[in-house]
Amino acid sequence: MTVQLDSPGFESAREVVSAQEDLGRLFDEIGTLDAQILEAIERRSELSRRAGIAAKESGTARQAQNHEMRVLDRFAELGADGKTLAMTLLRLGRTRLSS
Numbered sequence: 001m002t003v004q005l006d007s008p009g010f011e012s013a014r015e016v017v018s019a020q021e022d023l024g025r026l027f028d029e030i031g032t033l034d035a036q037i038l039e040a041i042e043r044r045s046e047l048s049r050r051a052g053i054a055a056k057e058s059g060t061a062r063q064a065q066n067h068e069m070r071v072l073d074r075f076a077e078l079g080a081d082g083k084t085l086a087m088t089l090l091r092l093g094r095t096r097l098s099s
Contacts (some may be wrong), residue, residue: 041092048093 055064069089075086 041089044089045092048090052094 050065051067055061071090072083072086075082075089078085
């Protein structure tokens with residue numbers, strides 16, 4: 001990232017360096033969170049696949065559908081993107097049959 005010293009909001013070269021260091025730390029933390037989110041999604045998908053198999057075997061598919069509706073409701077607080085995220089999570093967790 002290149003920042004001009006005469007850019008508005010920066011009084012000195014020291015502030016520019018500090019802002020760049022802050023940005024680096026923020027990106028590092030975002031990277032850590034991304035890794036944690038990915039791990040959680042993988043775990044959630046595995047649990048969801050297992051629950052789907054159990055629901056099919058026990059004949060309680062309706063209970064699984066109710067759970068999916070609650071997931072959609074839970075993510076609704078994030079707006080349209082929340083619904084998209086919930087649908088993606090649900091899709092990732094659906095049982096896939098081998099061809």
